[in-house]
Amino acid sequence: MPEELTFDDQVAVVTGAGRGLGRAHALLLAERGAAVVVNDVQDPEPVVREIIRAGGRAAASTHDIADEGQAHRLIDHAVDTFGRLDALVNNAGVIHIAPFEQQTRAHLDRMMGVHVLGTWALTQAAWRVFREQRYGRIVVTTSAAGLFGMKHPPQAAYSAAKSALVGLTLSLAAEAEAHDVKVNALAPRAFTPLQAQHMTDAGQAERLAVAQPADAVSPVVAALAHRSCPVNGQVLFACGGQVQRAFTGLTAGITTGSVLTPEEVVDRIGEIVDTSEFTVPEPYVAPRGMQ
Template identity: 35%
Template structure:
């Protein structure tokens, strides 16, 4: 079955270039009406121009689609609210939000200025929260919404010189978890993608042969699946070069330490058991983990009574 977006309205941030542009073009090709958002800044977030966004709009219109451009800075909630109002005035609704806008200011943590830490967190985390908040009530009223966060392997697993970027990207996974829980009753599905793509964000951190293999077009299939009508929710997919994986948080089986064992030395002695990943399991929500811990405590107390 072909996945279509006919009648759907999508906002894609950072859509003037790279991954966002390709996501937007494919959404339009599959029938969606688009708001092409791009602040137009450089890779580190400086400057600003609407030219890139307008070019993508022209591409979509030339192919027979419908699109408008928007230059909102995702860090500015008032501008983001205006963007959503513009979308609704033009198209009547907002069904899909792809939070793709991002910047890089890489340095080792020892050399990083806190202003650069804050700037990256502002764009990736606060920007995604701003955009999600701005569409949230509309999606609740419609009883339909699809939101995609953009995380990174740097956030999921760590990478040298990207403390600001990695912290923001991992935080987006937490935001996904919370919005999934709160949006479920209103058919709002929230997912996260960790892309590996040849863009201006990665052009100087990958060798040429790898850049050639990981064109943005190979990420977009996962992104669009995660915002489609039959999308899952609370899923993190990694995508690059045509390869796809899924990542999730898991917890080990609780180990109860009784009496004198509940000490610094006891944790050290039982550390191998506490970190035994053969016992791993996921939880649908935080209460699951709390319940597992408390069951271990109550069973342990009964056994030692």
Template identity: 40%
Template structure:
């Protein structure tokens, strides 16, 4: 089904849109009729400066007949987020959706992870999502409409090796998204998450140090970023006016609704309650059958994508 003109008159800000998933989202948004703010800092995954690809993405959107502007501000800085939102309203008169896609990786096993690498990833993913959404919220509240689409990851929702910083950031994004959905619902503003499976500049840096990881990366290579766009752009559209506070995952042609933490089983102690001995003798044995194993994402998504 064509996405043509599904987002006519909408203005969408896509962060980290110079490559990978963000680039695909920005181009597909343009094809669907939206005016697009293409944000890209112009830096590699490891932080070295490089020529920004935002202008190239803008050019591709314009060649296809769409409207777009390039932005080079930093999502990790509040003033950068404010500037990109201001650019959207200055250029196009409004802002209807933000897609918080910008990200970096600093993978490493926890016992080797530095404060600097932990801090850098949290700043871009979690603080970046907050900064851009917070700046956009003022516009959304005033116009009584808006959609926030946050990119989370099964690395946070489930777990992965050597990604404590990224996992913490992405699970934080899911919690932030739910809080925004709750707090902004009175102004008709929605907030949802997508955990994308796609080969991109970020996933290309995944450590391959086992046959299992090698197989996982091989599967990721087959999943193109454009597969993420239909759900993301649907969530940006008026058709999704009743969808908020949810966590989705997209893997090739599959769309998943992910669970959110809820109690699975309880035990109760009468009288004066629990003590150390009774916890070990009664509580833990009763709960143990519901313990979750130390899964990684590939253990849970163990079948081939369709």
């Protein structure tokens, strides 16, 4: 059996932790010994009380991470309360479901504000702490909708925001490597109260609650937030007892000695999109003079 992963004397911030996935993450980290700052714009206090009743350490935060100043104050709150910060779990999120033609700029701004700008601001505030102490673990929550698109229900703005987080994760991971800071992303699939609000089939909701519980995803978060985390710059998909790596690859495609014509591209599109052979590129390095 592998050695048990504990978080004794470690401090973690978990956003969106008042319910659903964030609550499950916070409870597991606290159970393993971490002091947890439970952040939620609604009511984090029940989760804090739950952790304390179980003998753990926790503090509440209602900072709105979509506001840059409040995101920075959240990190200050964690350090002031517990004396340090070791792990940041970016979990907070919102969903908007509507056909693309009905989604407005306001909807897109809301998705980007919470998912992308919130994660950006909070991670940047924690980044300064992690770089100074030369240690830190960052978990970014993306989604299958951001990795593969979403056919149903329609949520283009949500997918766009979650996709942006993948690029952020990969770039930060490459930059963080020299400072013993590791940045990884999680694409969870779990039944949560947020999903329940948009479901009309009670029977399906009950089945999903059993098959895809939120606490089945949290062990992956704990592994990525732990000091022994063996990976950096990875995107992991987790659902129930299943964990997989998600990645962006390049097919073997076609290579010619001359510039292709549009007709040749169409004629050979089968070879271009064939995924039987592929490579996974390393982080992009800009040509000299562009850096």
